[in-house]
Amino acid sequence: MEQSLEIFNRVVNELLADEAKNPVAEYIPADKLHTRLDLKLQKEGLNADALETVLKDIIFATPRTGTSAFFNQLFGGRNDKAILGDLLAVILNNSMATYKVAGPQIIVEKTVLRELCNMIGWDENSDGTLAPGGSMTNFMGMLMARDAFNATTRHQGVHQRMTVYTSVESHYSTPKNAAFSGIGRDNVRKIPTDDNGRMDNTLLREAIVADIANGLHPILINCTAGTTVLAAFDDLVGASEIAKEFNIWLHVDGAYCGSVIFSEKYKHLIAGVENVDSFTLNAHKMMGTPLSCSLIVVKDKKHLHDSFSNDATYLYQTDHDDLNLGKTSIQCGRRNDALKLWVLWKSLGTNGMKAIVEQEFALADAGRAYVQSHPDYTDYSVDDTVAVCFNYKGIPAEDICTQLYEHSELLVGYGSFREDTFIRLVTINSGNEIDDILQFFKTLEAFVDQNAELFS
Ligand SMILES: *Cc1c(COP(=O)(O)O)cnc(C)c1O
Numbered sequence: 452m453e454q455s456l457e458i459f460n461r462v463v464n465e466l467l468a469d470e471a472k473n474p475v476a477e478y479i480p481a482d483k484l485h486t487r488l489d490l491k492l493q494k495e496g497l498n499a500d501a502l503e504t505v506l507k508d509i510i511f512a513t514p515r516t517g518t519s520a521f522f523n524q525l526f527g528g529r530n531d532k533a534i535l536g537d538l539l540a541v542i543l544n545n546s547m548a549t550y551k552v553a554g555p556q557i558i559v560e561k562t563v564l565r566e567l568c569n570m571i572g573w574d575e576n577s578d579g580t581l582a583p584g585g586s587m588t589n590f591m592g593m594l595m596a597r598d599a600f601n602a603t604t605r606h607q608g609v610h611q612r613m614t615v616y617t618s619v620e621s622h623y624s625t626p627k628n629a630a631f632s633g634i635g636r637d638n639v640r641k642i643p644t645d646d647n648g649r650m651d652n653t654l655l656r657e658a659i660v661a662d663i664a665n666g667l668h669p670i671l672i673n674c675t676a677g678t679t680v681l682a683a684f685d686d687l688v689g690a691s692e693i694a695k696e697f698n699i700w701l702h703v704d705g706a707y708c709g710s711v712i713f714s715e716k717y718k719h720l721i722a723g724v725e726n727v728d729s730f731t732l733n734a735h736k737m738m739g740t741p742l743s744c745s746l747i748v749v750k751d752k753k754h755l756h757d758s759f760s761n762d763a764t765y766l767y768q769t770d771h772d773d774l775n776l777g778k779t780s781i782q783c784g785r786r787n788d789a790l791k792l793w794v795l796w797k798s799l800g801t802n803g804m805k806a807i808v809e810q811e812f813a814l815a816d817a818g819r820a821y822v823q824s825h826p827d828y829t830d831y832s833v834d835d836t837v838a839v840c841f842n843y844k845g846i847p848a849e850d851i852c853t854q855l856y857e858h859s860e861l862l863v864g865y866g867s868f869r870e871d872t873f874i875r876l877v878t879i880n881s882g883n884e885i886d887d888i889l890q891f892f893k894t895l896e897a898f899v900d901q902n903a904e905l906f907s
Contacts, residue, residue, distance in 0.1 A: 458503050462510055469511065474518035475859040476511065488512055514862065519880070519887040520894075523862040525679070525707050525736045528880030533740035536794030540787040547581075547785040548777030550769065557774050560789035563796065567732075568748050570712050572725040578755055579748030580780050581788045585706025586624035588731040588747035589673070591781055593628045595729060595754040596671035596700030602757065609633035614662045616640045617673035618650035618685060620868070622704060625673050634670070647833045648683030648868060650674065656693050663697070671700045676721050676732075677708025680866035680875060681831075682838035684708065687723035694727075701727040706745065707879075708837060710737035713801070714808040720835065728754075737837070737879050738807060740791045755779035807881040811837045814878035817885040821892055831873045839876040839888075840866070843899060846906045848874045851895065854905050860898050861891060 479487050489505050497505065515521060517529035545553040547560060564579040571577070582588045597613065598605050613634045617625045619641045626636045640662070642655045659669045672694050674685040687703065694701035703709065703724060709732030711717040712724070724730055727750070734744035749755055760778045769775075777783060796804055815832075818839035822828040831840035842848055848865035852874060855861040866875045876891065899906060 454499055458499065458506070462503065462507050465507065466510055470515055470518050473859075474515060474520035475862060476513060476515050478857050478859045479512055519883050519890070520860075521862045521880070522876050522878075522891065523864045525877055525879060526733075526739075526742060527877070528739045528882040530739040530795060530882070532798040533738075533744075533791040533795040536791035537741045539794075540790045543787065545787050546783075547780070547787055547789075548775065548783060550771040550774035553776075553787070556787050556790060557776060559793045560776065560787070561774075563789050563793050564746065564748060566796075566801075567712070567746060571730065571748065573748070573750055576752060577748060577750050578752035578779070579746055580755065580759075580776065581744070581746055581785075582781050583786070583788075584743045584745050585622070585704065585731055585733045586627065587781060588745045589622070589624045589702070589704050589706070590628040590631060591747050591759070592673075592700075592702035592704075592729040592731060593625075593632050593634070593671055595749065595758045596702065597632055597634065598758045599700055599728075599754055600668065600670040604633075605758070611668050612638065612666070613668045613670045614638045614640060614659075615671045615673065616642055616655055616658060616669065616699075618642050618644050618675060618678070620644050620648050620650075620678040620680065620683065621673060621675045622679055622706065625704075638667075644683070648678050648681040650685040650690070652686060652689040652693060655690065656696075659693065659697055659699070669697060669699050671702060674701065674703050674727070675707075676703055676705035676711070676724075677836070679707065680838075680868055681833050681840065682708055682836040682877075683833055684720040684836070687721060687727060691723050691726040700729070703727050703730045705731055706733040707736050710734065710808055713738075713804040714812075715805070716809060717812060717835075734792045734795075737811060737881075738792065738795065738804065739879070739881055740795060744788045744792050746792075752779070810881040811878050814881075814883055814885060814888050815839055818876055818878060818888045818891075821889060825892075827896075829873070831868065831871055837878045839878065840868075840873045841876070842873050843895060846899065848872050850906055851899065854902065855895065855898060858898065858902075861894055863891075 488509055516527050521527045545556050547553050550557050568577040582591060615629055626639045629639045630636050640658045642650050645651055662669055672690055674687055674690050676684050691701055711720050729747060729749045731747045734740045735742045815837045819832050822830045822841045827844050829842045852863055852865050864875055865872055
C-alpha cells in the first residue's frame with residue numbers, strides 16, 4: 452500500500468506542476484493513442500518503476516478537467532477538501548447499504564440529505580438518497596412518480612398509457628428514463644419554452660388537458676433548474692399549480708444548477724421548490740466535488756420505500772431499518788458518494804458553500820459583461836445564470852471549439868437554442884477568478900486572429 456501511495460503522490464504532484472504550465476493536455480487523435488501510449492495489457496506483470504512510467508504517460512495525456520482552461524462540460528475544477536473526502540471513501544470502501552457495513556458513514560449521508568431537506572423547508576417526513584449521477588436520480592424520480600400513480604405497476608408492470616412532460620430544452624435523460632421505466636419514449640411530451648428557455652407553462656397545461664381528453668394518464672412533470680445549454684430555470688411556482696390541479700408528480704431536475712439552494716441571493720431561481728415532490732442536484736457540477744455526487748430528495752419518504760425497498764435476508768441482518776440505506780436505493784452495493792460533499796461542507800461551513808455558488812454567478816456576470824461590451828461578439832446568454840453563450844466574429848461555434856481543442860488551447864463546447872448555435876462558456880469552476888474568464892476570451896481572440904486561415 453505504501454508504495455502505491457508514494458506513486459500516487461509523485462504522479463499527482465508532477466501532474467499539478469505540469470498543469471500550472473500547460474492547462475490543456477496535448478491533443479492526441481484517437482487513432483494515434485495506441486502508438487503514443489502503452490495501453491495494451493500483457494501476460495507478465497510490470498515492476499513498480501515501469502508501472503509508474505506507464506501511468507505517468509497516460510495521466511499526462513488525459514484531458515485536464517481541473518484547470519482554468521476547461522469549460523467543456525458542466526463540471527470542472529478541483530476542490531481539495533472534496534477530493535480528500537473522496538479519497539478516504541476509496542480507502543474505506545464501504546457499501547452504503549447497511550449500518551453494519553458503513554457505520555458512521557450512514558450518518559454522514561443522512562446528515563447531508565437532512566440539511567438539503569431543511570434548506571428546502573421540508574419536515575422530518577422528507578428524505579433522500581444518492582445515485583451515480585443526475586440521469587439516475589432523475590430515473591428514481593420518474594419511477595416514484597410512476598408507482599405513486601399506480602402502486603400495482605411495481606408488480607404487474609406498466610399496463611396504462613402514462614405520459615411525462617418536460618421542456619424541449621431539458622436533459623436527454625428524461626426520454627431515456629421513460630424507455631427504462633416502461634413508460635416509453637413516445638409518451639414524453641416535449642413542451643416548448645419561452646424566449647428565455649423556460650418551459651411554457653400555458654402549453655404544458657394544454658398538453659396535459661389534451662392527453663387526459665384522449666384517455667392517457669399524465670404521471671410526471673419534469674422541471675429543470677439549469678437547462679443544459681442556456682442554464683435556464685423553469686418556473687416551479689406555475690408548474691406546481693398545474694401539478695396540484697391534475698394531481699401529477701412534480702420532479703425538479705436540478706442536476707446542473709439546483710445548488711443555487713445554497714445561496715440566499717440566488718435561491719429565488721428555484722422559488723416554489725418546497726411544493727415539488729422530488730428534487731435532484733449534482734454536487735459534482737456547481738459545488739465542484741469529484742464525479743459523481745448526485746442527490747435526490749423527496750418530500751414524502753414513503754415513496755422511496757414504495758419504489759425501492761426489497762427484502763433480502765442475506766443483506767439486512769440487523770434491524771436498523773432507518774439506517775439500512777439499501778432499502779431506499781437503486782443499487783445494492785453503493786459507493787459512498789456523500790463523504791466528499793460532507794467533508795467539503797464541514798470544512799467550508801454553509802457560508803462557504805454559498806460563496807462557491809455566488810462566485811460562479813459573479814464569473815458568469817463578468818463573462819457576459821465582456822461579451823456585451825465587445826463588438827466582435829454576439830451575445831446569446833440569458834441573465835442570472837452560470838453560462839455565457841456567444842459567437843465571435845460570426846465564425847461558426849463548432850469550428851472555433853474544435854480548433855481550440857485540436858491545438859490544445861482551451862476545452863469549451865457549443866450548444867444551440869432555437870435557430871442559433873453558439874459557444875457555451877460554463878462558469879461552474881468556483882476556483883476560477885474573473886481574470887481566468889477574461890483570459891479565456893484573450894486566448895480565444897489571439898488564437899482566432901493568429902490562425903485566420905483555419906476559419907476562412
Ligand atoms: C448533467 C445533467 C444531467 C445528468 O447528470 P449526470 O450526472 O451526468 O448523469 C441531468 N440533467 C441536467 C439538467 C444536467 O445538467
